[in-house]
Amino acid sequence: MGRAGALTASGEELDGFSASVARAYFPHALAVKTRASGPAELRAVDLGPLRLARIGWGSEVAVESDHPGAWAVNVPRSGILEAQVGGRHVLSLDGQATVCPPDQPTRMTRWSADCSIVGMRVDRDYLAEEVASLVGLPVDRLPAQLDLRSGGGRTWMALLTSIGTEALADPELASDPRVCRRLAGTLSAAFVTACFPEATAHGEMRPRIVSRVVEAMEADPAHEWTASELARTAGVGIRRLQQGFRRYLGRTPTQELTAIRLRRVHADLLSGQAETVADAAHSWGFTHLGRFAAEYRRTYGTTPSHTLRCP
Incomplete structure (x- = not known):
């Protein structure tokens, strides 16, 4: 069940504030580099496998975390966010996102006093499943930095801003598990699209778990x-497969197989390649002629025998 909340703190209260950030986002080690120039702020919402947070320290700080069990995607909405991610130097400003892998040390060497981030925490296994099902690639190919100024990055950022604002402002919305799952799925799918633009066709995802099965059934x-x-x-x-079919095709694998078979029978009847309806139906895997005839009429608005007589 989702949880939403907000917290502010003065510079003198950063130790307690840091503990709140650890609970809401990630455990970390904090080093305060300058005196406070403004209030610290934390707003967070829990959407199950995905959490959103708005974090500003009000002081320049350095933050180190192993990000246990989850990816962190940090988007500075102002100021400077400078980091060492997997041995790589990453400097992100507004319009860019720093992507931090799970269970590996990442050091935010400079989180400027005026830097407020929108952070998205995604459970490691959940994102791995999303990447595998949507683009058929390993999750460790995620980039260390994401451009949010065009294409899929801009689309994801718009969703992140919209959903985050709505969820944080409406605690009732974040308390409904079904809504939380839907919002998490929307954000994670858009994020994967942004990270793997080469695996998209005409701006839409090609879910590999679905396409592989459809190709096998078509063959x-x-x-x-x-x-x-x-x-x-x-x-x-099996459950994941069924979820993928419902999400992207709006039907079950069994329903898709029936549709494929019906198309093959229909083509044979139109072309005259089948001598009888029963021959055509049996050749494409239909064993119950009554159910086959009912599905055929529902799909094509006529009987298979009429199609055979009137090609």
Whole structure:
């Protein structure tokens, strides 16, 4: 269940504030480099596998974290965020995001006093599944920095701003688990799109777990596909496969297989390649002619025998 909240602190209270940031976002080691020039601020919302946070320290600080169990995507909305990420120097300003991997030391060497970030924390396993299902690539190929000024980066940033503002402002919205899952899925999918633009077609994701299974069914529609066979083809569990089909095609794998078979029968009946309706239906994997005829009529608005007679 999601949780939303806000907190402010003066420079003298940064130790307690740091503990609140650790609970809301990530545990870390804090080094304060300058006296406070303004109030510290923390706003956070928990969306289950994904958390959002708005963090400003009010002082220039250095922050070190291993980001246990989750990715951190930090977007400075003002000021300077300078970091060492996996041995790489990353300087992010407004319009850029620093992407920090889980379970690896990252040091924010300069988090300027005027730097306020919007942070997105994503559970390691959840994001790995999203990347694998959407683009078929390992999650460790995520970039260390993301450009938010154009393309998918700009789209994700707009969603992050909109959803974050809405969720933080409306605690009731963040308390509904179904809404939280939907918002987390929307943000994570948009983030993956932004990180892997080469794996998109016409601006839309190509979910590999779905495309692999559809390709396999298209190659052999008459095969008696089982749920476990399809899941092995996709490289995911049965539940994950069903979720992918519903999300991207709006139907189950079984319904998609039926649609593929119907198209093959329809083509054979139109072309005259089948002598009888039963021959065409059986050749493409339909074993119950009554159910087949009902599905055919529902799809094409006529009977298969009429199609065979009137090509």
